Amino acid sequence: VDEAALLKRHKQGWLMEISNNLDHCIARLREARKNKIALSLGYHGNVVDLWERLVHELDTTGDLLVDLGSDQTSCHNPFNGGYYPVQLGFEEGKQLLSSNPGKFRTLVQESLKRHVAAINKLADKGMFFWDYGNAFLLEAQRAGADVAKKGADKTEFRYPSYVQHIMG
Structure with a gap:
């Protein structure tokens, strides 16, 4: 949501492109997939809107x-x-x-639950998701979102941290 942070990530090379339009994001993702081009796209808006739009695309077209x-x-x-x-x-x-x-706190907790619900739906269909180590999964768990690893201790999350996943 904060444009300054997004522009910083773009300048650092973490993002190839920035868009503030969900339709444009979806079109760019479709184009990149069609042309088999890797794309790192930053969305200037609330990421929950983007995750939920990706779920909508999956539900309506079958496309992950x-x-x-x-x-x-x-x-x-x-x-x-x-x-x-x-x-x-x-x-x-x-x-x-x-x-x-x-x-504000109540709305954050509601938003975190929506955030995770969208990610879970995409992950259940094959998207690989990992935590960036930013307390996202911890706070989502505290808000009541479904982030626990199935069949494990509830201190284990269903998604790996990128550090744990890469470094072991």
């Missing part, structure tokens, strides 16, 4: 448009501006955070 997914949402301090709920725009979220932190 993302093979690999991760999330760099900062959840180390989710209730003090590290995470902005999908129900509000960025400026509206900043205002609510200042005027009613309790309501």
